[in-house]
Amino acid sequence: MRFRAKIVDLACLNHFSRIINTIAKLAKTCILRLTVCKLYFILSDKVANGGASMWCELSQGNFFDEFQMEGVAAEHNEIYLELVPENLSRALKTAQNAKAVKIKLTNKHCPCLSVAVELPSLSSSSRIVTHDIPVGVIPRRMWNDFREPSVPDFDVSIYLPALKTMKSVVERMKNLSNLIVIEANLSGEMNLKIETDLVAVTTHFKDLGNPPWASEDGCESNTQDRDLESMAEACIDIKKLLQLLAGQQVNPTKALCNIVHKRIVHFILLHEEVSLQYFIPAIA
Amino acid sequence: ILQCFLSLAVFGRAIHAIARISDEFWFDPIEKGLALRSVNSSRSAYACVFFSSMFFQHYCWTAVSQPCQKEKQLSLPCKLIIKSVLPVFRCVNVLERNVERCSISTNPSGHHITFQLLCRHGVVKTYNLTFQDCDPLQAVFAKHMCPNILKVHSRLLADVMIHFPTSQEEITLSVTPMKVCFKSYTEEDTDFSRTMLTEIQLSPEEFDYFQVGVDSEVTFCLKELRGLLAFSEAASVPVSIHFDRCGRPIAFSIEDLLLEASFILATLCEAEKEAATPEPACCPRPWDSSRTCMDKSDQTSMDRARIADTATSKKPQQKGNTPSMVSAKPSNALAKQEVKNIPRGSERDVPGRAGAAMAKFHSLFFGAVSYKEKEAIGDTFQSLVTASDTEEEFGALQSSQVL
Numbered sequence: 001m002r003f004r005a006k007i008v009d010l011a012c013l014n015h016f017s018r019i020i021n022t023i024a025k026l027a028k029t030c031i032l033r034l035t036v037c038k039l040y041f042i043l044s045d046k047v048a049n050g051g052a053s054m055w056c057e058l059s060q061g062n063f064f065d066e067f068q069m070e071g072v073a074a075e076h077n078e079i080y081l082e083l084v085p086e087n088l089s090r091a092l093k094t095a096q097n098a099k100a101v102k103i104k105l106t107n108k109h110c111p112c113l114s115v116a117v118e119l120p121s122l123s124s125s126s127r128i129v130t131h132d133i134p135v136g137v138i139p140r141r142m143w144n145d146f147r148e149p150s151v152p153d154f155d156v157s158i159y160l161p162a163l164k165t166m167k168s169v170v171e172r173m174k175n176l177s178n179l180i181v182i183e184a185n186l187s188g189e190m191n192l193k194i195e196t197d198l199v200a201v202t203t204h205f206k207d208l209g210n211p212p213w214a215s216e217d218g219c220e221s222n223t224q225d226r227d228l229e230s231m232a233e234a235c236i237d238i239k240k241l242l243q244l245l246a247g248q249q250v251n252p253t254k255a256l257c258n259i260v261h262k263r264i265v266h267f268i269l270l271h272e273e274v275s276l277q278y279f280i281p282a283i284a
Numbered sequence: 285i286l287q288c289f290l291s292l293a294v295f296g297r298a299i300h301a302i303a304r305i306s307d308e309f310w311f312d313p314i315e316k317g318l319a320l321r322s323v324n325s326s327r328s329a330y331a332c333v334f335f336s337s338m339f340f341q342h343y344c345w346t347a348v349s350q351p352c353q354k355e356k357q358l359s360l361p362c363k364l365i366i367k368s369v370l371p372v373f374r375c376v377n378v379l380e381r382n383v384e385r386c387s388i389s390t391n392p393s394g395h396h397i398t399f400q401l402l403c404r405h406g407v408v409k410t411y412n413l414t415f416q417d418c419d420p421l422q423a424v425f426a427k428h429m430c431p432n433i434l435k436v437h438s439r440l441l442a443d444v445m446i447h448f449p450t451s452q453e454e455i456t457l458s459v460t461p462m463k464v465c466f467k468s469y470t471e472e473d474t475d476f477s478r479t480m481l482t483e484i485q486l487s488p489e490e491f492d493y494f495q496v497g498v499d500s501e502v503t504f505c506l507k508e509l510r511g512l513l514a515f516s517e518a519a520s521v522p523v524s525i526h527f528d529r530c531g532r533p534i535a536f537s538i539e540d541l542l543l544e545a546s547f548i549l550a551t552l553c554e555a556e557k558e559a560a561t562p563e564p565a566c567c568p569r570p571w572d573s574s575r576t577c578m579d580k581s582d583q584t585s586m587d588r589a590r591i592a593d594t595a596t597s598k599k600p601q602q603k604g605n606t607p608s609m610v611s612a613k614p615s616n617a618l619a620k621q622e623v624k625n626i627p628r629g630s631e632r633d634v635p636g637r638a639g640a641a642m643a644k645f646h647s648l649f650f651g652a653v654s655y656k657e658k659e660a661i662g663d664t665f666q667s668l669v670t671a672s673d674t675e676e677e678f679g680a681l682q683s684s685q686v687l
Contacts, residue, residue, distance in 0.1 A: 087480045094447050109476035123489030129447050132481040 001079055001137070003034055003105040006066040013101055016063045017092040018249045019056070019274055024085040025247030026054055026278065031138060031146050034069050034079040037061070041085070042146045051281040052240050055148055062273035072140055079105070080138035080146065083113065091115040091131035099126060111135050149279060152266055154258035155232035157213060158184040160267075161205045163255060166192075167245035169203045174238050176201065179283060182241075182257070182265055183233035186210050186226060194238070211256050232261040234282035244278050252276075293380050296373030297518045298333045298545065303366045304511030305331045305547075310421060311364050311397065313345050322366075323421055328550035329508040330423040333515075339542040341385075362415035364397065372399045372411050423548050427535055430526040431497025432459060436490070438516035438523050438538070444484050445513060448506060452482075454552070457527070457534070458501040463487060464494075469503045469552075492522055500529045503552040512536050512547040519543075527551070 007013045023030065023041045033040040038059055045053035060067045071077035095101055095117040102116045112132040119127040138146075160166060169192060173180055177194040184190040188208045194201050244267060258266040260282075267278040302309050302322045309322040309331075317336040323329065337343035385402040396412040403409060444466055448455060454469040467483035470476070488494040516523050516538045527534035531553030537546040 090449065090480070091482075121486070121490055123487050125487040125489070127487075127490070128485045130483045130485075131447075132483075134477045134479065136477070 001072055001105065002068070002070040003079060003103075004066070004068050005060070005064045005103045007063060007101045007103075008065045008099075010097070012063045013092070013095060013098065015273075017089070017095070019058065020085055020089045020092060021249055022247040022276070023054075023056060024089040026052075026243055027085060029082060029084055030054070032081045032083055032135075033146065034071075034081070036069065036077060044145055045149075045279065045281070050237060050240060052237075053149060053279045055277040056274065057276075058274045076140060076143075078143075080143055081105075081111075081113070082136035082138055083133060087131070087133040088113070088115070091117070091133060094129070095119070105135075106132070108132060111137050149277070152258065152260050152264055154266065155226065155261045156184045156186055157211050157256060157258045158186075158188065158190055159209045159211060160255040160257055161190065161208060163245055163248050163251060167242070167248075170238065170242050170245055173201060173203075174242055178238055179235050180238040180241060181233050181235045182259065183231040184208075184257075184259055185231045186228045189231075191231070211254075232259040234259055234262055234265045234280075236265055236280045236282055240280045244280075292373065292383055292386050294339075294519055294543070295335070295386075297515045298335075298543075299366070299369055299373050301511035301515035301545070301547075302331050302333065303370060304508055305329050307367060308363055308365050309369075310418070311362055311415065315345050317343070321421060323423075324508065329505060330421075330548045331512070331546070332423070333543065333545040335543045336541075362397070363418045364413055364415050368411075368413050369399070372401070372409075425533055425535055425548050427526040427537070430528050430532075430535075431495075432500060432525075432527050433493060433495045434459075434464070434491050434525040435493035435522055436525070437492065438513065438519075438521060440490060441523055442513055442517050444486070445506065445510065447482055447484055449480075452506055454503055455506045456501055456503040457525075459496050460499045461488070461496045464491070493524075498529060500527065502527050502530050502532075502534050504534050504549040508549060509536060509547060512538070512545060515545060 007016060027041075027043040031040075031042040031044070033042060038057055040058075041054065041056040043052070043054035045051055069077075069079060071079055092101070092115070097120065099118045099120055101118070102114075104114045104116070106112050106114045108114075111134070113135050115131045115133065117129045117131075119129060121127040170180065173192065173194045176199060177196050179194070181193040181195075182190070183193065188206065188210055190205045190208055192203045192205075248269070250271065252269040252271050254268070254270040256268050258268070260266070262282050262284075264282055265280050267276075267280070269276045269278075298320060299309075302320055305322040306324045309320055312319040312321060315337075317334055317339065319332060319334045321330070321332045323331075337345075382403050383401045384404065387398075387400045387402075389398050389400070390396070395414060397415055399411040399413065401409040401411075448466075448468060452468055456467050456469045458465045458467065464486045465483060466486075468481050470479055470481065488496075512523075519538065519540070521538040521540050524537050524539075525534065526537070530551055532551060533548050534551050535546055535548045537544070539545070
């Protein structure tokens with residue numbers, strides 16, 4: 001199993017760092033899956049994670065100037081690593097003006113991702129900062145645990161309001177309640193509601209727009225016959241929602257959520273080269 | 285009796301830097317200036333900031349009358365609790381804007397040191413702080429005898445330290461004539477599968493002055509150093525690093541016309557690892573307590589209690605320091621060098637231990653200096669603040685530093 005990659009372009013490096021920062025806010029530990037073309041950051045929906053799960057996918061070609069990997073075996077040319085994204089985030093944090101960043105899978109005291117940052121210096125030779133991030137190698141027999149989640153059979157799909165606005169609303173609601181209800185309909189309306197013994201607060205968003213989903217095989221989706229005004233709702237942990245909103249460092253090109261009534265909320269955030277999906281289950 | 289006015293920002297930052305070392309510090313005015321000193325509870329870090337009288341807009345110090353007077357006199361120097369002083373200099377940036385003048389004064393009859401801030405709009409803040417009489421502590425460390433000397437702008441050091449997490453306790457500085465490397469330090473029993481390790485390599489060319497007489501790897505406490513780094517960045521002065529092999533102290537110092545600051549930190553010694561009792565030490569444990577020769581003073585009894593504690597506690601990596609191990613050490617030769625610097629006063633106090641102490645000497649030596657010893661000590665006392673490798677105005681201090 002080998003892996004080495006290099007980033008030379010500063011813009012790519014900054015973009016990559018921002019993605020890692022977002023991942024670090026969502027998961028304490030996650031899986032990094034490496035294939036020839038893509039990188040995936042995966043958080044599976046185990047109870048330990050509070051039931052939330054994440055799937056983030058990026059094309060390596062958009063970030064790395066060099067990318068070589070050799071998986072566990074020829075037919076399974078992939079590598080699954082368990083790591084703490086916060087470590088990676090920290091390693092990249094001080095690489096803002098690096099000449100180059102090299103990432104390599106090594107085995108010193110234990111399997112590590114070695115991040116070597118080459119920084120400019122006043123002298124002729126560069127300064128080199130090396131961070132050894134310990135990783136766990138996931139054996140092939142467990143790879144099935146980390147398959148891409150399918151888009152659920154949702155009742156309503158709606159574009160999200162400006163994330164910054166949504167974040168400031170949810171931040172204030174967090175002080176009042178641990179749970180938040182997201183409800184939306186096919187007329188582009190979304191409400192965020194909290195209710196406690198003392199107070200109930202609702203924030204209304206209008207004219208958000210509903211994304212068109214092409215139905216497969218021509219069969220009708222759940223939403224075809226749905227009443228446009230009827231709201232689908234789910235009550236979720238407000239902290240999980242805030243983690244998602246607070247972690248966004250750049251405005252996504254597209255941000256939408258799919259609500260399965262009283263079951264789960266599925267968020268999809270798309271940037272040019274990155275897609276992030278986050279699932280928050282509803283609390284009964 | 286002391287009265288002085290000063291420019292706040294730098295003074296405030298010095299207090300903050302010293303606060304990283306300990307909860308209390310020695311406030312020690314002398315004719316030539318004001319010294320602030322601090323040592324941490326495990327005696328593994330010592331800080332001293334000396335402001336020359338020229339640093340102050342107005343500095344007036346008059347000698348204390350003889351202690352035989354009936355009236356209780358303020359006998360300087362004294363010890364202050366940092367927590368009570370910090371609020372005075374809390375937000376240095378704000379201070380600069382709002383405070384027009386700050387004065388520090390003592391008076392013979394009071395039991396206070398008074399810090400008075402004259403602020404804008406006629407607001408006057410007066411802080412009366414109580415203190416403890418004590419004899420000052422001074423580290424004896426012959427900087428000029430260190431084989432390895434690096435001098436670098438504080439900006440570079442800050443740029444290096446920024447790569448380490450703020451929770452990083454200790455780091456290792458490793459030098460050869462070809463390269464310099466700072467890396468995170470982990471104890472032997474660290475769980476590597478959970479710890480992220482960071483290493484920074486620099487070329488000697490980045491240093492303003494680079495002298496490596498002996499390849500060495502020294503490990504010291506980063507947390508305590510951060511105070512000095514912040515201070516030197518604010519003062520924008522180059523930092524000099526003097527050190528030797530592992531186990532010997534490392535000194536970080538800055539100096540310019542108006543002030544001098546030194547932080548001396550003990551380093552871990554890993555050469556001797558005979559049956560080391562691993563202890564999750566935050567910072568390197570102190571050397572043998574018998575080395576800390578204290579003169580008779582109020583402070584001594586308190587410190588003796590502390591010393592007794594450390595003597596009986598487990599001593600991890602610095603094996604050479606336990607009283608039971610008086611084996612010949614390679615550092616013996618160096619130890620003898622240091623012994624020369626022991627003030628005669630303290631040798632008198634602990635005659636029996638001086639010989640044994642030589643074999644065990646590892647790092648830092650503290651001597652208490654009291655007014656009573658003034659005549660006896662004379663010029664043999666080398667103070668940290670006046671290392672003889674620096675040759676500017678403070679050369680004159682060498683003789684007057686004796687207290």
